[in-house]
Every structure is written in C-alpha cells, then in structure tokens.
Amino acid sequence: MKEDYLVLLYYCYSRIEDPETFREQHHLRCLELNLKGRIIIAEEGLNGTVSGLRADCEQYMADVKADPRFADIEFKVDEVPDHCFSKLHVRVKPEIVHASLHQIDPRKRTGxxxxxxxxxxxxxxxxxxxxxxxxxxxxxxxxxxxxxxxxxxxxxxxxxxxxxxxxxxxxxxxxxxxxxxxxxxxxxxxxxxxxxxxxxxxxxxxxxxxxxxxxxxxxxxxxYVFDNRIVKDLNTVNPTTISKCYVTGQPSDRMVNCANPHCNKHIPMSEEGANKYNGCCSEECSKHPDVRPYDGSGYYQKEMNGYNPYRGVKRKKETAE
The missing domain is CATH 3.40.250.10 (Rhodanese-like domain)
Incomplete structure (x- = not known):
C-alpha cells in the first residue's frame, strides 16, 4: 500500500549566481506546493529535505530538474504517512553543508x-x-x-x-x-x-x-534522519540494535531529548528509562524548576512564535497573498 506523503532528500553542487533571488523564488514555489522542510541555498548549490503530498513532491522534483543547473540532481525518496516537518525554512548560507571548507569544490575534485x-x-x-x-x-x-x-x-x-x-x-x-x-x-x-x-x-x-x-x-x-522521525529503519536483511538507553543501559534506539531544557541532551532512551526520571536523563535534571512536561514522546516541538511561512518573502505572487 502506497503512503500518501513523500519525504525527499537531495543536494546538488552547482553554481547559483544570485542566491537571495533564487531563495525567494524557490521559497514561493515550495509554498505553492504545500511543502515543508529545510532547504539551504548557497553560491555553491542546493541542499534540502522536504515532505509533502505525493503529487506535490513529484511536481517539485520535476520543477527542480527542469532547471539546467540541477538537471543531474538525485532525489532519495521515502514514503511516509504524513508530513515529516512542521515548518518550511528556505535559507541562504555560506555553504550548503557547514564544513568550513570553502576552498573545496566537489565539482572539480571529489572521491x-x-x-x-x-x-x-x-x-x-x-x-x-x-x-x-x-x-x-x-x-x-x-x-x-x-x-x-x-x-x-x-x-x-x-x-x-x-x-x-x-x-x-x-x-x-x-x-x-x-x-x-x-x-x-x-x-x-x-x-x-x-x-x-x-x-x-x-x-x-x-x-x-x-x-x-x-x-x-x-x-x-x-x-539518524533530520526530520520529525529522528531515526528510520534501514536494514531489512540482518537488522540489529547497537545503541543503549542512557538511563538503564538496555538496548534502545529511541532517540529523545532530556526534558530539562538547559540540558536538552540528545540521547537514546527507552520508555522505561524515560519514565524513571519523567523524561530526564538524570535525577538531577528531573529536579530542575524549568523541566518540561513529559508526554511520553521525548520530543519537544519548538514554539511556533507566530510562525508565518511567508515571512521574508519579498515578492509574493497574487495567488499566494
């Protein structure tokens, strides 16, 4: 049975002369297609992970590939039951992956x-x-x-x-x-x-x-994936669990954040381990006055703070206003 949504993972090292203008246009197109996710744009190229309805994602892939700069881009496509993100962020940064290796150009030399x-x-x-x-x-x-x-x-x-x-x-x-x-x-x-x-x-x-x-x-x-799933199954031949619960030491690949926001340690923690300290990684953290209520998930959504996906878009199309 096919899922209704897709999540796309992709990148392309290709020269973008005017990243700011491209960002605005790309952001608008993602809004038109109801996509959510994180996209980074730099002079050296494009890097993103987005989710959306199957038809919208297929249209997005066709649109990106239609640009000669990204004709060779390869999308890794996964089926999912719903959006894997809560927001859409399209940002311009110095590199499409932060490595502080500005002198390295994979278009000229790579493994x-x-x-x-x-x-x-x-x-x-x-x-x-x-x-x-x-x-x-x-x-x-x-x-x-x-x-x-x-x-x-x-x-x-x-x-x-x-x-x-x-x-x-x-x-x-x-x-x-x-x-x-x-x-x-x-x-x-x-x-x-x-x-x-x-x-x-x-x-x-x-x-x-x-x-x-x-x-x-x-x-x-x-x-480990960089969306709301946090981790995904990969091995269908000889699967194993290698990580251990931070609290109990028992095998667990359930990744959570400590409920103490000042710790916020990102660690494997079983449900048993999480219940011991109400979602915290230790007794000390569980006694902090700012500890977040533990709802059983170990995932703490950042405040939306009036999030508006059109914020920062300078040139809105009439149909998008």
Whole structure:
C-alpha cells in the first residue's frame, strides 16, 4: 500500500549566481506546493529535505530538474504517512553543508563513487586494504553505522578537518567515506585527497540510497534522519540494535531529548528509562524548576512564535497573498 506523503532528500553542487533571488523564488514555489522542510541555498548549490503530498513532491522534483543547473540532481525518496516537518525554512548560507571548507569544490575534485550494490559486496568481504569511514557526528553513528566502520568523535561536521590528522595511518589504504545522503562525503572525500590520501571513494547517495537499493544489509542499528522521525529503519536483511538507553543501559534506539531544557541532551532512551526520571536523563535534571512536561514522546516541538511561512518573502505572487 502506497503512503500518501513523500519525504525527499537531495543536494546538488552547482553554481547559483544570485542566491537571495533564487531563495525567494524557490521559497514561493515550495509554498505553492504545500511543502515543508529545510532547504539551504548557497553560491555553491542546493541542499534540502522536504515532505509533502505525493503529487506535490513529484511536481517539485520535476520543477527542480527542469532547471539546467540541477538537471543531474538525485532525489532519495521515502514514503511516509504524513508530513515529516512542521515548518518550511528556505535559507541562504555560506555553504550548503557547514564544513568550513570553502576552498573545496566537489565539482572539480571529489572521491569516486561506490554504488550501493558494490558497497554491499565490500561489506561482505571486508578487504584488509579497505577502510569504511563514517564522517557523521557522534549522535548519528551512536544509533546506527555500517559494520566495522571507523567512526569519529565529532559533534559537528565542521570538526572533521581537525580529526583527519588522526587518520594519517590510513593513507596507504583504500578509504570509502559515507554519510546520510552523500553531501558531506563530497567535501570530506575531497579534503582527504587534499591531505595526501590517494585512494579515496564515497558511498554514492549515502546511507539512504544504500537502504533503498541494497536493503540496508550490514547497517547496524537505525539511520539518524533530520526530520520529525529522528531515526528510520534501514536494514531489512540482518537488522540489529547497537545503541543503549542512557538511563538503564538496555538496548534502545529511541532517540529523545532530556526534558530539562538547559540540558536538552540528545540521547537514546527507552520508555522505561524515560519514565524513571519523567523524561530526564538524570535525577538531577528531573529536579530542575524549568523541566518540561513529559508526554511520553521525548520530543519537544519548538514554539511556533507566530510562525508565518511567508515571512521574508519579498515578492509574493497574487495567488499566494
């Protein structure tokens, strides 16, 4: 049975001469199609995750691909029962993924692509001269990662360049990087090449495409996603749970935020663990005077504060007013 809604994950490194004007036009089109999500626009390209009704998402994909700058864009498409976002944000930023690697241009140089089925075979064989490198943040790989992957102790992708110094001993090996949808690997693999790594590749389309095309085999745990689902099932061949409840230590891949807003720790926490401290990560946090009421979900929606999706749109079409 097909779900009524889709969620789209995509990026494209392609020159945008006037990001502000493009942002306004793109924002309006998303409003016309009733899409919600997060879209980042920069001179170097476009990066987004949006959700909407099937027909609206299909029209959006057709519209984006019709622009010659994004003709080669690849959408990772997932079926969902409802919107995966509460708002629409379309923003201009210096980079489409914050890496502080402005000097890196993936259009000129990046790691070669490894397709999902080829990657599946590599995971099965695990050649001694091949290293699988996770370039995501701690909270992402703590809840799910590929078998035998090397993970980095980083809070944000912008910390990646500093951590590369710890990987010098891998320069003689074949390195295959991976991330959620592929965008971080475009710059991560390029940076590795710049730092003297010679045999660098990347999983094409990231974890999400691997799940769609290779059944997620040998991905341990769940895949962290940047929408209201927080995590999604990926492996339909040999699924496992690798994360443990922060409170009880028992296996759990239920990601929540501590109910104490001043802590707000983003961690795996089972329902049993959450009930122990009313959604908090510790007894200390549970006694804070500002603790948020725990409703059983562990998800705390930010205040809408009069959110208006048209705010910041300078040129409204008559039909949109």
């Amino acid at each position: 070669g692509y490894v397709e999902p089925e080829e990657f599946r075979q590599i995971l099965r064989d695990q050649p001694e001269d091949t290293v699988i490198l996770d370039v995501r943040s701690n909270y992402e790989h703590n809840v799910g990662k590929f078998k035998n992957a090397i993970t980095l102790d980083i809070e944000n992708f912008r910390d990646f360049p500093e951590k590369v110094k710890e990987l010098d001993h891998l320069k003689g090996k074949k390195v295959i990087t991976y991330c959620t949808g592929g965008i971080k690997c475009e710059k991560a693999s390029a940076y590795l090449l710049d730092q003297g790594f010679e045999d660098v590749h990347q999983l094409h389309g990231g974890i999400i495409k691997y799940g769609l095309e290779a059944e997620g085999e040998d991905f341990e745990g769940k895949c």
